[in-house]
Amino acid sequence: MANQLCIVLDFGGQYNQLIARRVRECGVYCEIKRYDTPIEEIKALDPVAIIFTGGPNSVYDMSSPHISKDIFDIGVPVLGICYGCQLVAWTLGGEVKSCEKSEYGKIEISHNKGSLIFKDVPEKSVVWMSHTDYVSRVPEGFTVTAASADCPAAAFENAEKKFYAVQFHPEVTHSEFGKKMLHNFLYEVCGCKGDWVMDDFIEKTVAKLREQIGDKKVVLGLSGGVDSSVAAGLLSRAVGKQLTCVFVDQGLMRKDEGDFVEETFTKLFDMKFVRVNCQKQFLEKLKGVSDPEQKRKIIGTEFYKVFWDKIREEADGGFFAQGTIYPDRIESGKGNAAGKGSTATIKTHHNMVEKPADIKFDGTIEPLADLFKDEVRAVGEKLGIPHDLVWRQPFPGPGLGVRIIGEITEEKIKVLQEADAVFRDEIKKSGIESELKQFFAVLPDVKTVGVMGDHRTYDHLIAIRAITTDDFMTADWARIPYDVLARVSNRLTNEVEHVNRVVYDITSKPPGTVEWE
Incomplete structure (x- = not known):
């Protein structure tokens, strides 16, 4: 990894992705890892910062997710957020108890002057709290740096060892100076350089794609959404006519959207564009089905069946590409916390489907696999993709299939x-x-x-x-x-x-x- 790396260890919090996004917005590359990622693996990644997420559990419940004390001995600054804050306290010998009065929502805190986390932050500010436990005693060597009316240790730190903890959620917009606090942790505490820049990403990715693909062909499954469109833009810039985009129009797009996609891509990019119209085939498969998850799976499976059938007509080796982005991998159960602390799989993503064994490629290319949606849009704009396409509103992979309740x-x-x-x-x-x-x-x-x-x-x-x-x-x-x-x-x-x-x-x-x- 050429960029400095911040690791977010996920303990099952609903804001794990948001923390990583905020870190990247600060110009620091960030990845989410399971809370039980081996210490040696973390050390091998050579992170400049580690952040513990929140979570729904209590640290004094031994069935909850915990972490080895060894994480604090590898010489990397640590920031604990919410459950992560309590985990820092509990792991290092502090005490955590159940609240007599829980805090939820916007709460005013007061902080002590002198903490790097609160540099240039007003002495009193509003933050977002969401906890039923609290740190009743901080570990030896730590100093309380912020408190609220009902939380005596809203923030505490061991500045010498660069361990910090906040009971609130600085990553959400409800915390009015939260992003500043994260920025302070990354730059004032960790000494980050801010080397995560989209221009650099495009240049490095295109160069990597050219080296990886060489003179071989690439086939991309194009949905017409922002993600696959930007992936197509990167690949087109890298290898031009070696790229074939297969657009499966299952009849579940918005009005006239299939025509818009075809017109945009045939005019904008130097590539081969193949459109497959198959509404009747999808309707037959969906007949009588009303369960939303079943509809998602049928649409995803049928999409790839149609796609692969088309590929079989033109199969010529090379690479398979798709517009998978970072949240796709996380929400599909890859990369999040396991066990009791895991974040639930809310929905199945249509692009997380295995390739058929009879079709052989030299590999799979996912040029956006480490990007969040806002970063994908930034790349799209810099690639010159039309604003109307880059800033299209989020549209579910199964299309109108999940906006039609009941049978389609x-x-x-x-x-x-x-x-x-x-x-x-x-x-x-x-x-x-x-x-x-x-x-x-x-x-x-x-x-x-x-x-x-x-x-x-x-x-x-x-x-x-x-x-x-x-x-x-x-x-x-x-x-x-x-x-x-x-x-x-x-x-x-x-x-x-x-x-x-x-x-x-x-x-x-x-x-x-x-x-x-």
Whole structure:
């Protein structure tokens, strides 16, 4: 690894990815490792910093994830966050107890002057707390550096050994100076150089791809989303016409999206573009299926079946490439904490499917496998990919298949495509598009009674969803002006066949998720 490395050890916290993203935003390359990664393996990676994540457990419960005390003897600065904070205390001889009064949400803390973690941070600031245990006694050699009304050790440190711990979550935006605190840890404590730069990433990756691929061919499974598009851009820059992109249009994309993808890639890149239209095949496989996870697996499996069948027609050795990004690997259960401290697999990613044994490649290329989504977008812009494509809103791998609740039919796809297009058009015209991080329509498996003219109708309900968020870990429903909602509702019921009712989802995350399935 040419870049300096910060390791995030995952103890099952829901913000493990967010911590790593924040570190990278500070210009330091960061990877997430399991909490039980062997010490020798960590030492071999030669990190400049180690961060312990939060987690849902209690350190005094011996079935919870723990770590060897040896981690503190390898000479690398350590920062413990939330559960990680308690783990630092417990492992080094401090004491952790259950809170008489738990802290959750925005809490004001006061810190002592002189701590490098709080350099240039106001003496009083608001942070995000989420804990039911607390450090009642810090280990020998440590000093308490911050406290809240109900938490006597909101932060503590052993500055000489460069061990730091904070009970709150500096990585979330609710902690108003949290990113500054992380920056201070990385630069003031660890002496990081800030050598993680996207321009360098592109240059190094293209050079590496050219060396790896040589004069061989590459086949990329193109979904039309941001990730595979940027992967295609990198590969096209590296090897040009040696790249073949196979675009499987399963009929579950947004209105006219397949045509947009084909037009963009045939004009923008020097490559071979192959489009496979197969909506009927997908609909047949999905007939009668309503379970969301089963739908995801069928769509993912069928996508690759169609893809590989096409590849068999043109198979000529070389490499297989895909747009896998770092969160894909983590959420699919690779790289996160194991056992009781593990983060649950929320969904199955469509691009984590094995290749068939009968098709032989010289290897698999995943040029974005270590990047987060915001980093992928930054690379896309620097590659000259159109802004509208790079900044397309997140779209699930199975497409509209998980925005149609219940069984998927051709009629439902048509209704949702039209409804989603109307909603998106009206938001764009309203001038509030930039205020929303994501917005889309959903077709629940619900029909309602309505009246149109003198006739009674019994037709589809459309739910619309719009959120604001800084990190997608938490999200709030967007306060769309009533006049905009009125126009959306009027257009949906008047312009989209088989729609007679519109509802607006006002659920935040948590307790809901952004998508419905």
